[in-house]
Amino acid sequence: MNMSVYGMLLVSSLAIGSIYGLIALGYALIYKSSGLLSFTQGDILTLGAYLGLTFYSILGIPFAISLLLTMACAFVLGILLEKGVIRQLLNKNVGAIYVVLATIAISYIIQNGSQLAWGTIQLNFPSVFPVQNVNIFGVNVRPEALMCFIVSIALMIILHFFMTKTRFGTSMRAASMDSMAAESLGIDVSLTTGVSWGLSAGLAAIAGMLIGPIYGVYSTLGSTIGRKGFSGAVIGGYGNMYGAMIGGLILGIVETFSASLISSTYRNLIAYALLLIFMFIKPTGIFNERAIQD
Amino acid sequence: MAPLLELKDFHYYYGNIHSVKGISLYVNEGEMVTLIGANGAGKTTTMQTISGLTSPKGIRGEIWFDGKKISGLKGHKISAMGLAHVLEGRHVFSKLTVEENLTMGAFMRKDTKNIKSDMDGVYKRFPRLLERKTQLAGTLSGGEQQMLAIGRALMARPKMILLDEPSLGLSPKITKEVFAAIKEINKEDGITVFFVEQNSKIALNTASRGYVMQTGEMVIEDTCENLMSNADVQKAYLGGE
Ligand SMILES: Nc1ncnc2c1ncn2[C@@H]1O[C@H](COP(=O)(O)OP(=O)(O)O)[C@@H](O)[C@H]1O
Numbered sequence: 001m002n003m004s005v006y007g008m009l010l011v012s013s014l015a016i017g018s019i020y021g022l023i024a025l026g027y028a029l030i031y032k033s034s035g036l037l038s039f040t041q042g043d044i045l046t047l048g049a050y051l052g053l054t055f056y057s058i059l060g061i062p063f064a065i066s067l068l069l070t071m072a073c074a075f076v077l078g079i080l081l082e083k084g085v086i087r088q089l090l091n092k093n094v095g096a097i098y099v100v101l102a103t104i105a106i107s108y109i110i111q112n113g114s115q116l117a118w119g120t121i122q123l124n125f126p127s128v129f130p131v132q133n134v135n136i137f138g139v140n141v142r143p144e145a146l147m148c149f150i151v152s153i154a155l156m157i158i159l160h161f162f163m164t165k166t167r168f169g170t171s172m173r174a175a176s177m178d179s180m181a182a183e184s185l186g187i188d189v190s191l192t193t194g195v196s197w198g199l200s201a202g203l204a205a206i207a208g209m210l211i212g213p214i215y216g217v218y219s220t221l222g223s224t225i226g227r228k229g230f231s232g233a234v235i236g237g238y239g240n241m242y243g244a245m246i247g248g249l250i251l252g253i254v255e256t257f258s259a260s261l262i263s264s265t266y267r268n269l270i271a272y273a274l275l276l277i278f279m280f281i282k283p284t285g286i287f288n289e290r291a292i293q294d
Numbered sequence: 295m296a297p298l299l300e301l302k303d304f305h306y307y308y309g310n311i312h313s314v315k316g317i318s319l320y321v322n323e324g325e326m327v328t329l330i331g332a333n334g335a336g337k338t339t340t341m342q343t344i345s346g347l348t349s350p351k352g353i354r355g356e357i358w359f360d361g362k363k364i365s366g367l368k369g370h371k372i373s374a375m376g377l378a379h380v381l382e383g384r385h386v387f388s389k390l391t392v393e394e395n396l397t398m399g400a401f402m403r404k405d406t407k408n409i410k411s412d413m414d415g416v417y418k419r420f421p422r423l424l425e426r427k428t429q430l431a432g433t434l435s436g437g438e439q440q441m442l443a444i445g446r447a448l449m450a451r452p453k454m455i456l457l458d459e460p461s462l463g464l465s466p467k468i469t470k471e472v473f474a475a476i477k478e479i480n481k482e483d484g485i486t487v488f489f490v491e492q493n494s495k496i497a498l499n500t501a502s503r504g505y506v507m508q509t510g511e512m513v514i515e516d517t518c519e520n521l522m523s524n525a526d527v528q529k530a531y532l533g534g535e
């Protein structure tokens with residue numbers, strides 16, 4: 001194999017890896033704010049892909065604006081999910097495992113609901129750019145794959161600045177560290193938690209709209225990606241924002257290269273074996289988060 | 295004039311557990327009042343319910359602050375009315391820096407331009423915090439964390455501060471320092487103070503009036519001077535004969 005093949009592999013692994021990273025970031029936000037695992041991430045990605053397709057291709061809205069609209073819809077959905085379902089269940093003092101089960105139920109409802117709305121046939125997400133390939137350092141790259149990576153990284157950087165440099169973002173971190181202290185200082189913890197769920201959903205939906213042009217849009221699009229995103233979150237250190245990004249990227253690189261260099265049959269086997277290896281050898285992940293051990 | 299804080303026949307239930315059994319108390323503006331009692335008496339429950347940090351389902355009776363009924367309101371709403379709370383066990387944000395912790399204390403203030411000078415005020419009062427302002431709060435010693443928790447509460451410019459066991463786990467020397475600061479906050483800044491303390495001796499020496507709780511009930515209330523000479527109090531809380 002020559003260098004340009006490696007270059008292409010690298011770009012596609014960074015593209016899918018950053019999608020895993022966005023999903024993993026959502027798992028981290030939800031875990032930090034509510035101490036819960038939500039299995040809705042993957043199906044919100046699917047919904048995001050369908051919504052994006054609808055705005056962009058059916059309604060003819062420019063791609064960037066479609067992306068923002070998709071994110072806004074998912075943001076509201078995430079807040080409604082937390083306020084309407086999760087919080088209500090927690091108020092009934094049900095165990096955390098029931099809440100997690102409820103998120104699985106919701107994920108199937110979203111998946112089936114999308115089938116109902118958009119049908120069962122795989123839809124084609126039209127290209128975003130007029131060219132098929134761009135040439136970077138002698139490597140031919142699909143511009144959509146490049147966009148996937150660049151937009152994801154940009155979102156991660158924006159989120160980092162929001163969480164560390166703004167007062168509201170800092171208050172979200174404070175509330176996730178110690179909700180009682182946060183509330184006693186005038187931070188509306190119910191609001192910060194809702195916003196965390198909203199952001200998680202928004203990131204997942206954007207991921208769907210970014211991957212749509214590459215993978216096509218179908219109702220189980222997010223199922224595998226959701227699980228891989230979860231693996232990425234564990235590998236990085238469950239609950240750690242930076243670990244989520246790194247874990248997602250590592251997973252994308254490992255599975256893409258091994259699928260190509262070994263055999264694509266083993267793509268999932270290798271990805272999940274990596275997850276298990278981390279669970280046994282380093283359960284706190286790369287960023288040493290205590291979540292899994294506690 | 296009505297008291298700044300008043301509890302009227304206040305009860306608290308954790309589910310079926312009747313933890314506070316009908317207590318009444320008041321704190322006037324500018325006062326420094328203490329609440330003492332053995333472990334499990336219901337002091338923390340009382341303090342946290344005043345601040346809206348327990349589930350409102352368990353409340354019976356009424357809590358009034360600054361002329362308004364606050365029992366049942368959410369914590370962040372009560373905090374915004376000018377009631378700060380230094381929680382038992384300090385509760386600093388361990389993975390935020392000292393400075394970020396202080397910023398969070400000023401979270402709901404609108405007068406953002408005064409926040410910097412108030413922060414300097416906190417650093418002046420607790421110079422150890424200035425030296426450590428970029429350090430994560432979780433890496434501070436117990437005494438420094440307590441100072442940070444107090445400083446963070448002051449950043450809200452409250453009318454009143456509740457403190458729950460400020461001496462918990464601190465050496466006698468640091469305890470003295472912390473109580474000197476609490477006295478200053480009351481005398482110099484004019485902030486009303488109501489605090490819970492296991493160390494009854496230092497509590498009665500610091501405050502002007504005191505309440506004594508026992509297994510959910512209020513058993514004595516008096517000036518600290520009288521409480522110190524009260525035989526029952528001496529026997530139960532001051533280690534006297
Ligand atoms: N979250 C809770 N759930 C159930 N019971 C509680 C809870 N918190 C405190 N209690 C009970 O309420 C009583 C008073 O506790 P607390 O207010 O912490 O007392 P103190 O601060 O005076 O030591 C104790 O019997 C304690 O076991």
Ligand SMILES: [Mg+2]
Pocket residue numbers: 337338339382459
């Ligand atoms: Mg207590």
